[in-house]
Amino acid sequence: MESLRSRGLAFVGSNRLALIVRTIAGALLPGSCIRVATAGLRNALSVRRSLLDDGAGGFPLTLAIEAIKEEALPRIEERHREKPFTGQALSGIQRIYNRHDKALAGPLFEGASKPVDPAEYLKFATREPGDPANGRKLFEGVATCVACHRAHGTGAQIGPDLSDVGTKYDRTFLIDSVLHPSKQILDGYHLTNVTLKNKSSVSGFLRSQTDVELLLVDAGGEKHSVKKTDVEKSEEINVSLMPEGLQSTLSLAEFADLIAYLESLKDKAAATSP
Secondary structure: OOHHHHHHHHHHOOHHHHHHHHHHHHHHHHHHHHHHHHHOOOOOOOOHOOOOOOHHHHHHHHHHHHOOHHHHHHHHHHHHOOOOOOOOHHHHHHHHHOOOOOHHOHHHHHHHHHOOOHHHHHHHHHHHOOOOOHHHHHHHHHOOOOHHHHHOOEEEOOOOOOOOHHHHHHHHHHHHHOOOOOOOOOOOOOOOEEEEOOOEEEEEEEEEEEOEEEEEOOOOOOOOEHHHHHEEEEEEEEOOOOOHHHHHHHHHHHHHHHHHHHOOOOOHHHHHHH
16 A cells, blocks of 8 residues: 555656556545546646646545645645646645645745735746736736726726737836836826816826817726816826735735736737747
């Protein structure tokens, strides 16, 4: 029994999935489960996708990993450092180790935290490539980017259109722009604050002006037409309508995913040109 467990561990880093499944399952599961686990993985292409992905291997393989998780943890963490697990593979292994103190303090859960310091997000997203598919979900969901930005037909048109932002800017610039939106403001997107003679004020992007009026668009997309005769003072402020600290709603891994999606937004002509 113990020798079979050792053989199973030895194959964790291998690409020969049939042998991996038979070895681990043979050591830990009854014969019927061996057949189910092997059949469920016979068409998989890699350990990274299948050995640790509940969707590919199913319940029997999860049981197998559960039974050897203490011994397997160092090998799994080593693989994660070499080439990070993402998506379902990472979620599956995190479910197995979600009450394991040593694993929780290690690299498998490093991206789950939400630190206060933006430098931690910078460091993590610079190192980890992220998952653009999940990044798109965040862009259109919890990160609320679509409230102001448009990407390939989805989203509002208050801030810059991001449909080809990955063509124009590199990853470092994208990370910095999300963490510090007022640091690099594109032309036409500086905030204009207009103080009226009645002491009220209006702030937004200056979209147009004539000899008689100004047209501003605020953060909610609402247009404000202001007669110049009512204006006491108008000034451009180097502050973005995009607030600081938006990354605080995301974990480190989610932030890396969002950056990966922004990086994937390419101009179609540029992406297909030789």
